[in-house]
Amino acid sequence: MDILVCGGAGYIGSHMAQWLAEHDHRVTVLDNLSTGHREAVRWGELVEADLLDPAALERAFAGRRYDAVMHFCARSLVGESVRQPYDYYANNVAGTLNLLEAMRRHGVERLVFSSTAAVFGNPVADLIDESHPKVPINPYGASKLMVERILADAAHAHGLRSVALRYFNAAGALPEHGIGEAHACETHLIPNVLRAALGTGPALQVFGDDYPTPDGTCVRDYVHVQDLARAHALALDYLDTHPGTHAFNLGNGRGFSVREVIATASAVAGTSIPFERAARRPGDPATLVASSRRAREEMGWHPQWTELAPIVESAWRWHREPRY
Numbered sequence: 001m002d003i004l005v006c007g008g009a010g011y012i013g014s015h016m017a018q019w020l021a022e023h024d025h026r027v028t029v030l031d032n033l034s035t036g037h038r039e040a041v042r043w044g045e046l047v048e049a050d051l052l053d054p055a056a057l058e059r060a061f062a063g064r065r066y067d068a069v070m071h072f073c074a075r076s077l078v079g080e081s082v083r084q085p086y087d088y089y090a091n092n093v094a095g096t097l098n099l100l101e102a103m104r105r106h107g108v109e110r111l112v113f114s115s116t117a118a119v120f121g122n123p124v125a126d127l128i129d130e131s132h133p134k135v136p137i138n139p140y141g142a143s144k145l146m147v148e149r150i151l152a153d154a155a156h157a158h159g160l161r162s163v164a165l166r167y168f169n170a171a172g173a174l175p176e177h178g179i180g181e182a183h184a185c186e187t188h189l190i191p192n193v194l195r196a197a198l199g200t201g202p203a204l205q206v207f208g209d210d211y212p213t214p215d216g217t218c219v220r221d222y223v224h225v226q227d228l229a230r231a232h233a234l235a236l237d238y239l240d241t242h243p244g245t246h247a248f249n250l251g252n253g254r255g256f257s258v259r260e261v262i263a264t265a266s267a268v269a270g271t272s273i274p275f276e277r278a279a280r281r282p283g284d285p286a287t288l289v290a291s292s293r294r295a296r297e298e299m300g301w302h303p304q305w306t307e308l309a310p311i312v313e314s315a316w317r318w319h320r321e322p323r324y
């Protein structure tokens, strides 16, 4: 198939492009390179365009015939979204509307959309399945939930087929393919732990150790980016037989605390990792763990990276020799 990967220069999008190319699909990457990396576009052509520029989008679609779009472009930092909500609604909602309109004009009827566990807000269940209340507590989660709603309306009005995939904590890398996680301003736990281990970043700050969890630190469900990429491919297959709009939660169904991540990374790196206790980070729920039963049963998604250590080890190999 001929697939447009919007945001394909970014962390998850680049792993998607790798997966698609390996499975004989033709990839075109659309990215404004605001947070993505030109060096991460190793499969397919790069079209530099911003979703907020309809004329550039029109040029990106003109003269081509995509079978589907995978949409990873977004601003995605919770804290930043609280400080700069307009940027988040503009990029994530208005930008997506422009993309949907370009798809409609050019007859592209399938979309796989990057959504997030942040659509749920504070969890009211130990395992979060798709029926969990959706009450986002920050503009990032709200912007993604708005798009999910728009996709339902688009299905109704224009027959768009779409799947929203709500990732829990994306992690890991494919260093053997020259891609991994590289953010100019790194806020995520595993990269920060590994940078502390390497001495290329500051000592790790543990944001809160008085949460109602077994060791007092936050618990998250880490899922490897390659498993996320595989889920997107399955989602496209799913749309063959399932018109309308759908949503699936993606995680391993097991939570690990910040302290457990540090211990695992210490073992992987063979070194102790300096850390210090810091205040809680606003907006962090104590525990976020996915039920991905629906993705397993309906799409046949079975994560291959089910243990934390290999996930961290793949990130470790990337962080020791990042390419960008």
Ligand code: UDP
Pocket (backbone or CB within 6 Å): 078, 169, 187, 188, 189, 190, 192, 204, 205, 206, 207, 208, 218, 219, 220, 258, 281, 284
């Ligand atoms: N965290 C931390 N120190 C860091 C980065 C993250 O203690 O330098 C904690 C954070 O408070 C959360 C967990 O690690 O409880 C995962 O955070 P991350 O930003 O990786 O993902 P999120 O769950 O926010 O999507």
